[in-house]
Amino acid sequence: MFNVVFVLGPPGSGKGTICSKIQENLGYVHLSAGDLLRAERERAGSQFGALIESHIKNGSIVPVEITCSLLENAMNLHKTANGFLVDGFPRNADNLSGWSKQMSGKVHEQFVLFLSCPVDICINRCLNRGEGRTDDNVDSLKKRVETYNNQTFPIIEHFGKLNMVRKVDSERPVEEVYEDVVKVFEAANQM
Ligand SMILES: Nc1ncnc2c1ncn2[C@@H]1O[C@H](COP(=O)(O)OP(=O)(O)OP(=O)(O)O)[C@@H](O)[C@H]1O
Ligand SMILES: Nc1ccn([C@@H]2O[C@H](COP(=O)(O)O)[C@@H](O)[C@H]2O)c(=O)n1
Numbered sequence: 001m002f003n004v005v006f007v008l009g010p011p012g013s014g015k016g017t018i019c020s021k022i023q024e025n026l027g028y029v030h031l032s033a034g035d036l037l038r039a040e041r042e043r044a045g046s047q048f049g050a051l052i053e054s055h056i057k058n059g060s061i062v063p064v065e066i067t068c069s070l071l072e073n074a075m076n077l078h079k080t081a082n083g084f085l086v087d088g089f090p091r092n093a094d095n096l097s098g099w100s101k102q103m104s105g106k107v108h109e110q111f112v113l114f115l116s117c118p119v120d121i122c123i124n125r126c127l128n129r130g131e132g133r134t135d136d137n138v139d140s141l142k143k144r145v146e147t148y149n150n151q152t153f154p155i156i157e158h159f160g161k162l163n164m165v166r167k168v169d170s171e172r173p174v175e176e177v178y179e180d181v182v183k184v185f186e187a188a189n190q191m
């Protein structure tokens, strides 16, 4: 059974940055749903490239069957990992129900790491990220934030009702955020 930590927060809240550091130090494997979708978009022969790009530009959510299969395939490549950081998933009700259908009995969901940061700061971080992403522009970011507010935040609230959310303020410098994140992992792994 794979241990899974979902990592959620607004676009630009620092999910990828913090997950890299956890992967480096705590033996969890970082799987970013967005990165997996971008890789699938670029894969020669993929039948989903155009569909994925259209969702990415519009800040909308790709059907779960595609994303969940990419995640499960990636997990199966790292069978000895301590656990997986599933970054940017589940993002909406379709993601959540599809994941439950495909993954129940195969994973243990430890908790949800919620990186909380004001949206104006997040948008500025994305606009200055400098990675050439097709969705790091003002139009796409407006739509991504709308999707986050209307579809993703309710998923965080859903997990909150199950007492699974560990919230960390990610408006602060990376090192400070990471220090608190490590405490969350230490507490979870002592139980
Ligand atoms: N705590 C922080 N303080 C300042 N800048 C940060 C912080 N965390 C991340 N950044 C920077 O903000 C940008 C976005 O960070 P990152 O890619 O980790 O966010 P993300 O949550 O994964 O975003 P997305 O949802 O768009 O993939 C990057 O340029 C990163 O270096
Ligand atoms: N569960 C997901 C995750 C992401 N997407 C699409 O990818 C875009 C970029 O995601 P990042 O986490 O890298 O910011 C996102 O806006 C979605 O279009 C998705 O569909 N499902």
Ligand SMILES: [Mg+2]
Pocket (backbone or CB within 6 Å): 015, 016, 032, 034, 088
């Ligand atoms: Mg990211």
